[in-house]
Amino acid sequence: MAVTRRSLLATGGAMGLGGLCTAQAHAVEPTAGERAAMDGVAQAVLDKFSVPGLSIAIAAGGMLAYTQGFGFADRERGEKAAPPHLFRIASVSKPITSTAIFTLIERGKLKLTDRVFGPGAVLGTDYGAPPYKAGIDQITVDHLLTHTSGGWPNDITDPMFSLAGKNHRELITWVLANQKADHPPGEKYAYSNFGFCVLGRVIEKVTGERYQGFVQSQILAHCGISDMRIAGNAREQRAPGEVTYYGGSNYGFGGAYSIDVTRMDSHGGWIASAASLVRFLIALPSLLRPETLRQMLTPSPVQPTYARGWRVNGKGTHWHTGSLAGTTTLMVRTLGGLCWAVLANGRERGAGSYTEAIDRMMWDMVRKVPAWRA
Numbered sequence: 001m002a003v004t005r006r007s008l009l010a011t012g013g014a015m016g017l018g019g020l021c022t023a024q025a026h027a028v029e030p031t032a033g034e035r036a037a038m039d040g041v042a043q044a045v046l047d048k049f050s051v052p053g054l055s056i057a058i059a060a061g062g063m064l065a066y067t068q069g070f071g072f073a074d075r076e077r078g079e080k081a082a083p084p085h086l087f088r089i090a091s092v093s094k095p096i097t098s099t100a101i102f103t104l105i106e107r108g109k110l111k112l113t114d115r116v117f118g119p120g121a122v123l124g125t126d127y128g129a130p131p132y133k134a135g136i137d138q139i140t141v142d143h144l145l146t147h148t149s150g151g152w153p154n155d156i157t158d159p160m161f162s163l164a165g166k167n168h169r170e171l172i173t174w175v176l177a178n179q180k181a182d183h184p185p186g187e188k189y190a191y192s193n194f195g196f197c198v199l200g201r202v203i204e205k206v207t208g209e210r211y212q213g214f215v216q217s218q219i220l221a222h223c224g225i226s227d228m229r230i231a232g233n234a235r236e237q238r239a240p241g242e243v244t245y246y247g248g249s250n251y252g253f254g255g256a257y258s259i260d261v262t263r264m265d266s267h268g269g270w271i272a273s274a275a276s277l278v279r280f281l282i283a284l285p286s287l288l289r290p291e292t293l294r295q296m297l298t299p300s301p302v303q304p305t306y307a308r309g310w311r312v313n314g315k316g317t318h319w320h321t322g323s324l325a326g327t328t329t330l331m332v333r334t335l336g337g338l339c340w341a342v343l344a345n346g347r348e349r350g351a352g353s354y355t356e357a358i359d360r361m362m363w364d365m366v367r368k369v370p371a372w373r374a
Contacts, residue, residue, distance in 0.1 A: 013122035018264045021373035028371040030066045037368040039068065043362045046070050049354060051328065051346035052246050053081035057274035058365070059339040060372050062282050067275050073243040073345065086242040086271045087343035088231050088261060092329045093152025094196050097282065098145060098309025100203055100215050102288055102296050109206050112142035112295075116175065122202050127172045133180040141202065143185045144195040145308035146300035151181030152194035160193040160264055168201060168263065189303035196309075200266025203248045209268050211309060218333025220276075228272045231261045242271055243345040256326025268324065281333045321355050323347060330358055338366055 007365060018373035019125040030038060046054055053071035057064060069081035118130060118137035130137065135150050143149040152159060152175065159175045166174060183191070194373040200211040206267060207214050212230045220228055235257050245256035261269050285293065297307045297318055305311060310318045316335030322328070340362050348354040366374040 002224060006341070028060060028369065030369045034369045035066070038066065038365040039070075041361055041364045041368070042068070042070050045357055049346075049348055049357065050247070051344045051348065051354070053085075053243060053345050054358075055081055055083060055087060055274040055343045056362075056365070057083065057278040057341050058362075059278045059282050060369075061337055064275060064278060065372075069070065075244070075246070081243065081345075082228075083275055084241055084273055086227060086239055086273055087329070087345060088268075088324060088327045089270050089272050089277065089329045089331075089343065090268045090324040090327045091193075092264065092272075092277065092320050092322040092331045092341075093264075093268050093270045094309045095320050095331070096219065096270065097196055097199055097203070099284070099287060100219055101141065101145065101199060102208055102292050103307075104203065106289060106292055110141060110202070112145070114196060115139065115204065116141060116144065123198075123205055126201075126205070127169065128176050132176060135181045135184050136176055138183045142308070144192075144199050144202075146303070147189050147195060147306060148186050148300060148302055149181065149182040149188070149192060149193050149195050150187065152179060152184045152192045153182075153190040158193055160197060160267065161259060164260065167270060168197065170256065172198060172201065172265070179370075185304070189300060189306065190225055191306075192332070193264070196267030197264070199373060204264070219287065220280070222287060223276075223279045225272075225276045225279055228270055228276055230265045230269045231271045233257065233260055233262055239271060246346045247348075248324055256324070259325060261324070267288055268322065272342040272343075275345050277331050277343075278339050281331065281339035281341075287347050323355065328354055328358065330355060330362065332359075332362065336373060338372060340366065 040265065042054060052075050053069065053073050057071045067083035069083055069085060071081050073079045073081045073085045094166040099108065105112065115137065116123055118140050119125060125281060139149045159171060159179065162325055163171055163174060193241065203211050203214055229239060235244065297310055298310055299305065299307050299312050306314065309322055312318050317332065319330065319332040321330050326346060328347045330339045333339045342358050363374065366372055
């Protein structure tokens with residue numbers, strides 16, 4: 001999702017490069033008064049917009065310090081949103097996929113410079129043999145991570161929101177045969193859900209495991225996370241404890257239960273609680289070596305605000321947003337030791353404006369606790 005990031009860019013100015021959730025902050029829970037003030041900030045945003053419910057988690061000093069639900073997980077049933085509820089996280093899935101890719105790089109199974117398609121490449125001719133459309137056989141793993149593959153942007157032509165009924169193999173094969181790239185690889189940035197879909201298949205090819213299983217066992221389990229999984233598509237396919245989604249469409253391709261979220265696995269298909277996403281942020285420095293983290297969080301030469309699966313501002317704040325029909329999400333990590341996630345089961349018409357509103361909301365909330373030094 002491409003949105004403006006004025007508040008994140010402005011509020012991260014005092015923070016240096018690195019962004020690990022272990023520096024400077026104190027593991028101090030808010031006082032009753034501070035918590036009431038934080039709750040008031042969140043409730044005001046909920047009251048202003050038509051989104052039914054929110055779930056928020058915040059960590060300070062490497063420990064969970066605040067979790068709270070607001071509004072409704074299910075309006076019709078009158079079920080209140082609570083910290084254990086699971087939400088679709090949309091593109092907040094991308095940092096998780098990037099971490100899995102860099103785990104394989106650390107293990108010597110993959111390189112950023114590895115080509116993806118064609119004879120001798122990671123995926124070989126699994127998705128069609130040469131001749132390819134121009135540039136396809138030159139796309140590398142790094143091009144996919146940095147959204148510089150040259151094509152398949154997040155717009156009305158996004159193949160991840162069309163071509164219903166095709167599985168991953170059928171979808172990728174069709175796209176390579178029928179949708180040409182717009183630019184040579186590495187030349188321009190164009191946010192690409194399809195590119196991160198392909199990264200999921202890279203993980204499967206290299207490991208011999210399903211994407212979900214590898215991430216659960218090799219990433220999430222090491223974070224103490226057991227509730228995350230790939231979402232179902234239909235309302236009746238919701239997991240136990242998963243919220244109901246309301247409103248919005250994706251480029252006219254249908255509402256919350258008319259899109260193939262399961263197929264979006266590696267670019268936007270996970271469900272999680274806000275607390276589990278924060279646990280992932282807390283654990284990140286133990287998942288990858290410092291030099292690997294720096295590489296993952298270094299921006300692309302052609303896009304200074306996007307690294308490899310993470311949005312960055314060059315001042316120590318690292319984050320990602322997510323937006324689908326019925327879903328708005330945000331996950332943030334700062335050098336000052338604060339990590340947070342906020343998940344909503346709805347989306348306003350001006351999705352970017354709503355994402356900015358919950359971004360400002362979170363900065364306002366953490367500043368209610370002076371000990372956190374936000």
